[in-house]
Amino acid sequence: xxxxxxxxxxxxxxxxxxxxxxxxxxxxxxxxxxxxxxxxxxxxxxxxxxxxxxxxxxxxxxxxxxxxxxxxxxxxxxxxxxxxxxxxxxxxxxxxxxxxxxxxxxxxxxxxxxxxxxxxxxxxxxxxxxxxxxxxxxxxxxxxxxxxxxxxxxxxxxxxxxxxxxxxxxxxxxxxxxxxxxxxxxxxxxxxxxxxxxxxxxxxxxxxxxxxxxxxxxxxxxxxxxxxxxxxxxxxxxxxxxxxxxxxxxxxxxxxxxxxxxxxxxxxxxxxxxxxxxxxxxxxxxxxxxxxxxxxxxxxxxxxxxxxxxxxxxxxxxxxxxxxxxxxxxxxxxxxxxxxxxxxxxxxxxxxxxxxxxxxxxxxxxxxxxxxxxxxxxxxxxxxxxxxxxxxxxxxxxxxxxxxxxxxxxxxxxxxxxxxxxxxxxxxxxxxxxxxxxxxxxxxxxxxxxxxxxxxxxxxxxxxxxxxxxxxxxxxxxxxxxxxxxxxxxxxxxxxxxxxxxxxxxxxxxxxxxxxxxxxxxxxxxxxxxxxxxxxxxxxxxxxxxxxxxxxxxxxxxxxxxxxxxxxxxxxxxxxxxxxxxxxxxxxxxxxxxxxxxxxxxxxxxxxxxxxxxxxxxxxxxxxxxxxxxxxxxxxxxxxxxxxxxxxxxxxxxxxxxxxxxxxxxxxxxxxxxxxxxxxxxxxxxxxxxxxxxxxxxxxxxxxxxx
Numbered sequence: 001x002x003x004x005x006x007x008x009x010x011x012x013x014x015x016x017x018x019x020x021x022x023x024x025x026x027x028x029x030x031x032x033x034x035x036x037x038x039x040x041x042x043x044x045x046x047x048x049x050x051x052x053x054x055x056x057x058x059x060x061x062x063x064x065x066x067x068x069x070x071x072x073x074x075x076x077x078x079x080x081x082x083x084x085x086x087x088x089x090x091x092x093x094x095x096x097x098x099x100x101x102x103x104x105x106x107x108x109x110x111x112x113x114x115x116x117x118x119x120x121x122x123x124x125x126x127x128x129x130x131x132x133x134x135x136x137x138x139x140x141x142x143x144x145x146x147x148x149x150x151x152x153x154x155x156x157x158x159x160x161x162x163x164x165x166x167x168x169x170x171x172x173x174x175x176x177x178x179x180x181x182x183x184x185x186x187x188x189x190x191x192x193x194x195x196x197x198x199x200x201x202x203x204x205x206x207x208x209x210x211x212x213x214x215x216x217x218x219x220x221x222x223x224x225x226x227x228x229x230x231x232x233x234x235x236x237x238x239x240x241x242x243x244x245x246x247x248x249x250x251x252x253x254x255x256x257x258x259x260x261x262x263x264x265x266x267x268x269x270x271x272x273x274x275x276x277x278x279x280x281x282x283x284x285x286x287x288x289x290x291x292x293x294x295x296x297x298x299x300x301x302x303x304x305x306x307x308x309x310x311x312x313x314x315x316x317x318x319x320x321x322x323x324x325x326x327x328x329x330x331x332x333x334x335x336x337x338x339x340x341x342x343x344x345x346x347x348x349x350x351x352x353x354x355x356x357x358x359x360x361x362x363x364x365x366x367x368x369x370x371x372x373x374x375x376x377x378x379x380x381x382x383x384x385x386x387x388x389x390x391x392x393x394x395x396x397x398x399x400x401x402x403x404x405x406x407x408x409x410x411x412x413x414x415x416x417x418x419x420x421x422x423x424x425x426x427x428x429x430x431x432x433x434x435x436x437x438x439x440x441x442x443x444x445x446x447x448x449x450x451x452x453x454x455x456x457x458x459x460x461x462x463x464x465x466x467x468x469x470x471x472x473x474x475x476x477x478x479x480x481x482x483x484x485x486x487x488x489x490x491x492x493x494x495x496x497x498x499x500x501x502x503x504x505x506x507x508x509x510x511x512x513x514x515x516x517x518x519x520x521x522x523x524x525x526x527x528x529x530x531x532x533x534x535x536x537x538x539x540x541x542x543x544x545x546x547x548x549x550x551x552x553x554x555x556x557x558x559x560x561x562x563x564x565x566x567x568x569x570x571x572x573x574x575x576x577x578x579x580x581x582x583x584x585x586x587x588x589x590x591x592x593x594x595x596x597x598x599x600x601x602x603x604x605x606x607x608x609x610x611x612x613x614x615x616x617x618x619x620x621x622x623x624x625x626x627x628x629x630x631x632x633x634x635x636x637x638x639x640x641x642x643x644x645x646x647x648x649x650x651x652x653x654x655x656x657x658x659x660x661x662x663x664x665x666x667x668x669x670x671x672x673x674x675x676x677x678x679x680x681x682x683x684x685x686x687x688x689x690x691x692x693x694x695x696x697x698x699x700x701x702x703x704x705x706x707x
Contacts, residue, residue, distance in 0.1 A: 175191075243704065
């Protein structure tokens, strides 16, 4: 254990010089059973130790500038923080089995990660590790075959064989593209989304809570320049998080309920360079493959990578750029921390899907622009369940609206509608989905839920996130945050220059790369837009239908379940023996109902139904089609309808009018309202339909750490 206040011996490891990949090195000594790492050593520091041991002394200079700045001494002050990452995999034990998957593409990055993770798993056992069928226990490599090239299947098989040769169990996940190959302009983005989806599916099926992926410092540098060219603010320039939580696009059934499933993506190689990856692979005598698409200048990342490669030999360019990125990450961590605390203190989430911001508790006038914009983005993304960044004019409109206390008027931004909460005198703001957003995305963001049973979600993830936040708060309290009051990319670069984080040469080159790629971006964007307008056929609007016994997730927020009922005898329902539905209920001929959001006319309909005094009035006024029957069952049914409407109206009065429009409504093909489950209205007791507010992604978007 490291003494409090003293830096780790690992911080004095000699750096690695940049340059071309070295010749083949002696094999990496993976047998470390005689000197296992201390139990408090985190994964990325243990990887650095292995890398230090794997490179010959000739390639380990004892002097010269560091390639990457060492973490601040405060990072080592609390020993509990040092073993936090190792604790991630400890609670995931299932029947004595610890499983850690590693995403493997076969390139030098993922191959190096696989080599070091295998050594880590062995050393964690204090010996060479128990093996099952010749493989390292508790480690799984996953190769994703995107199927976008003819040779991809053979390459995936080759990578799997090589991973098996490393002593690591490996499997292939194959992608399918039912809608055809993605357009060139969106190819990399679509492939990335599909890749993470496949990795997530494997983790869910095997009840794994942590996934390791091989992003490194050169990836961060490329992303920095890419976002710089898009005029991203400092939060975007922070790059990829060290740990982030990824949620499944659909709720899953665990055998009892539909649950939110998520895993932690851990990137332990962010302190490593691309050169380090080559050295690890060569030092351990493991081959790798190079993706031919990485050489195509059609993709922005490849162009940026080529430019950075040319600049890597220019003095201290890389080391200064990494210092700048670290400063942005520190700022992002500080802002995220402030945003998280503000959310807990000032936001109330209701069971009807809208949020209420308490402006007095928020005190927006005394919150800096950077933290306030992140706070507002957090609220808008949660309410809309569309997790896209809030930029430019939208962010400024929202901040001005929130700071104008007492709140007056209304505002529509980023798919959300904002107005003063009723009877609050402008001290509270209502945030709900906008009508335009509901009409545009209700079908796109709604889906049928599958009853295919999955293992239960890993419960320890929430505990890990809570502990990690505590350690993050401790660290931020003793850190100097450089860019809190400087949000734009230009301000960040100038501020970094003023504080000697970067020099004149690096500033000049970054501004040049920003301008060059910005021009390429707009040229490519206009070309893709023209191709999109020429080739795209816009599909007809579809309607989501629900049958008895089915469940759907409406707008990724409301879980609607239509329970299949047995034959009931309640003196009200006239049962149809074929579909077990009351004959009074005008469901579609196939037994289905359509799901849509609430209209203004729906609560007027409830008001009319609640005032009905006779069966004749009911038949003339009600929108529900009822066959005229010569028995008192129809009278009882009419009375049930009236009482249900009266109770629903009482609930509806407590919901602001603008928020009512986001509630789900079930209708037949004629548009007759048969159920509004969120407020308890249904036209007949045989319709057992329930709605539960259960957003796909929680408020705050899950756990993320940039430290």
